[in-house]
Amino acid sequence: MQRPPVPGEFAIKQTAPKIAGAGVTGGDKLTCAYDLVEQMDYLYVRVVKAKELPAKDVTGGCDPYVEVKVGNYKGVTRHFEKKSNPEWNHVFAFSQDRLQASFLEVVVKDKDVVLDDFIGKIQFDLSEVPKRVPPDSPLAPQWYRLEDRKGDKIKSGEIMLAVWKGTQADEAFPDAWHSDAATVSREGVTNIRGKVYLAPKLWYVRVNVIECQDLLPSDKARLPEVSVRVTLGNQVGRTKIHSKTVNPMWNEDLVFVTAEPFEEPLVINVEDRVGSNKDEILGRCVIPLSNIPRRFDNKAVPPRWHNLEKHHIVEGEKKETKFASKIHLRICLEGGYHVLDESTQYSSDVRPTSKQLWKSSIGLLELGIISATGLSPMKSRDGLGTTDAYCVAKYGPKWVRTRTIIGSTAPKWNEQYSWEVYDPCTVITIGVFDNGHWQGGGKDTKIGKVRIRLSTLETDRVYTHSYPLIVLQTSGVKKTGEVQLAVRFSCTSFVNMLHKYTQPLLPKMHYVHPLSISQTDNLRHQATQLVSMRLNRAEPPLKKEVVEYMLDMGIHIWSVRRSKANFFRIMNVLSGLIAVGKWFDQICHWKNPLTTILIHVLFVILVLYPELILPTIFLYLFFIGIWQYRWKPRHPPHMDIRLSHADAIGPDELDEEFDSFPTSKGSDVVRMRYDRLRSIGGRIQTVVGDLATQGERLQSLISWRDPRASALFVTLCLVMAFVLYVTPFQAVALVLGFYMLRHPRFRHKLPSLPLNFFRRLPARNDSLL
Known part of the structure; x- marks a missing residue:
């Protein structure tokens, strides 16, 4: 049973973190590039290299590595085999909030099978470690003579180090080993680091299949049934079948999406349907995408003839390729479109792919990912629930990922990122995930996400x-x-920025050469797969499940909940018109006589002075807008469970929404859901049918489907034309207005004459089967 939501549980809350951008600081201010997050102090140790290390093995060499110890925390570099002059260039970052020590110890050891040998050490008093605040230059490392266990200098052996105190604004922070990940293996550290990713540049590939010439089917006694199959990676497009000719013509467009750098060619197959589910290849050509011209404007690319290759197999052996026939194609890479790499209307970038069409930026978006609280345990470790959380933010082609905080349901990231903004009517998406890969295997589990539309934010406000x-x-x-x-x-x-509101939302080619709805949906799906595949190959990888969740993959699958949510959204939009209609009905029925009299006076003034109608409407809208300013939203938008209809959904509807596509349920469940869908569809069908009926009745006024009704209407139109020609418009408007505003004692309970006439008009529903 679903627990009812607690009031305020799902509400957004204003906070007051100690950040420089909000006018409150704690300790030293961060650099202006990090003024939206709380300052976090770290002790940094850069282990660069060592030289002339003494031999410890019986073979006369050593396998050195370095331990950096501060209190209970210890970081270790990798070891080198048989090398007395190793170079590590490794940075360690120890959070000062957790340090309970006054000394830093750097120990050089020799890796051994049983017990590692001590080579030498260096010790630092933490109170004497200097501070470094960017944009100061990085601290130069220095050579230090190693000491023995008693603190005396050893004869040979030096190590180059740099030790300083800094914040997360330091350049060394992203690639450093962090003390809060001390339990992570050296191999797993790569999968918990924060990174910035760039999504690949996506292009449309438009293939206009015009015609073929001189096709040679294997069976000369029959005319072929020809179609063209175009393949790009895992995307396949096919033209219609053209029957009974060896010179077919199609002039059909097939559109695909691809990403730079281009890895797969375009494959054109001309096929003959020789039987049921059996095709014979009449010719084939392979076109590298690097050879295809790029189109940035509306100028058409000239078509070209391409030779079709055909392989002959005789007695089990493939003989030489012959140019059997030709195909006429117009192919281009189109960068004048915005390639929709997102699955919904939550677009974060409306720019075209071609740089030649880019406009200058209008601003800067800055995001500080500070912390999380009360995260649900997503996994079990040592018998206890825990979470290894990280954040992903996506805006435009730039994706960012914070470092993973191991074993904490209240992680603190305090990382800041920025994006250039080219259109204010865009959305940034921030998702929180549990890292399931740093220990090997598993999937990253979604914890939740937030969307923020930039146009709802005031400029220069934190x-x-x-x-x-x-x-x-x-x-x-x-x-x-x-x-x-x-x-x-x-x-x-x-x-x-205000000028942007007057510009088209999408590039010009979206309107000059629009894509169909089916093409758009298919290209969105393919683009999402391309982005997911490329980001999954990065280091550390941004996994497929993360990319698909951030891009709302699968949101177009039908569900009862979304249908209800959209229905109530429509009703909420229409509620204003319904309220106006009810208010006017009360005016007409004299529910408030004083208001009705005032409306009569206003109506007479507007009829006598019609030039005041439009100014009055706009003035009224102005006052409504000023009045509504009092209720202007004070917070950015967030996920609304009531609007999503998520707080009043049954368990069976939830089970249906999370079902796979195609369904994995049994026949009884599918039959029940199918019957429910038929019931819902029946109600929708009735509403659509009623709307169609009213429209057809309007058409029937002059279509003479009912000769008597059309004759009455045509005659009435002629009479009204003469009346309106000889009667001033103000007089007609006054009579009509006073008739509509007449007192209830002059009204009848029965429907009016025009309504009775309209309801008797014929519709086409009697012609339906």
């Missing part, structure tokens, strides 16, 4: 809020924690 992380599970809607963010959107020119 928004510091704690956003609820909400996921929909088979057991119902659940809050899995909160993430604390700081967001600032600053614009370089307010005029340029």
Whole structure:
């Protein structure tokens, strides 16, 4: 049974973190590049290299490595075999919040099978370690003579080190070994580091199949049934079948999506349908994408003839390739479109692929990922529930990933990132995940995500809020924690930003050569797969399940919950019109006589002075807008479970939403759901049919389907034309207005004459089977 939501449990909360950007600081200020996060102090140790290390093995060599110890924390470099002059160039970062020591110890050891040998050490007093604040240059490493266990200098052996105190704004922070990940193996450290990713540049490949000439089917006694199959990677497009000719013509467009660098060629196959589910290849050509011209504007690319290759197999042996026939194609890479690499309308980038069409940026988006609280345990370790959380933020082609905080349900990241903004009507998405890969195997589990639309933010204001992380599970809607963010959107020119509101949302080619709905959906799916595949090959990889969740993959699958949510969204939009209609009905029925009299006076003024109608409407809208300013949203938008209809959904509807596609359920469950879908579809069918009926009745007024009704209407139109010609418009408007506003004692309970006439008009529903 789903637990009812607690009031305020899923609400956004304003916070007051100690950040420089909000006017509050704790300790030393961070550099201006990190003013949206709380300052975190670290002790950095850079182990560069060593020289002239003494031999410890019986063979006369040593296998050196370095231990860096501060209190209970210890970091270790990798070891080198048989090398007395090793180079590590490794950085260790120890969080000063957890340090309970006054000394830093750097120990050089010799790797051994049983017990590692001590070579030498260096010790530092932490109170004497200098501070470094960017943009100061990095601290230069120095040579230190190694000491023995008693503190005396040894005869040979030096190590080059740099030790300083800094913050997360330091350049060494992203690639450093962190003390809060001390339990992570050296191999697993790679999978917990923060990184910045760039999604690949995506292009449309448009193939216009025009015609073929001189096709040679194997059976000369029959005319071929020809179609063209175009393949690009795992994308396949096929033209219609053209029957009974060896010179078919199609002039059909097939569109694909690809990513730079181009790895796979375009394969064109001309096929003959020789039987049921059996095709014979009449010719084939392979075209590298690097040879295809790029199209940045609306100028058409000239078509070209391509030779079709055909392999002959005689007695089991493939003989030489022959140019059997030709195909006429117009192929181009189109960069004048915005390649939709997202699955929904949550677009974060509306720029085309071609740099030639890019406009200058209008501002800067800055995001501070501060911390999370109350995260749900996503896995079990040592019998206890735990979470290894990291954040992913996506805006435009730039994806960012914070470092993973191991074993904490209240992680603190305090990492800041920025993006250039080219359009304010875009959305940034921030997701929180549990890292399931750093120990090998497993999947990254979604904890929740947040979307923020930039156009809802005031410029140059820092928004510091704690956003609820909400996921929909088979057991119902659940809050899995909160993430604390700081967001600032600053614009370089307010005029340029306002000018963006007058420009087309998408590039010109979207409107000159629009894609069909089916093409758009297919290309979105293929683009998502391309982005997922490329980011999965990065280091550390951004896994497929993360990319698909951030891009809302599969959101177009039908569900009862989404259908209800969209229905209530429509009703909410229409509620204003319904309220106006009810208010006007009350005016007409004199529910408030004083208001009705005032409406009569206003109506007479507008009829006598019609030039005041439009100014009055706009003035009324102005006052409504000023009045509504009092209720202007004070917080950025966030996930709304009531709007999503997630707080009132049954278990069977949830089970249906999480079912695979195609379904994996048994026949009884599918039959029940099919019957329910037929019931819902029946109601929708009735509403659509009613709307069609009213429209057909309007058409029938002059279509003479009912000769008597059409004759009455045509005659009435003629009479009204003469009346309106000789009667002033103000007089007609006054009579009509006073008739509509007449007192209830002059009204009848029965429907009016025009309504009775309209309801008797014929529709085409009597022609339906």
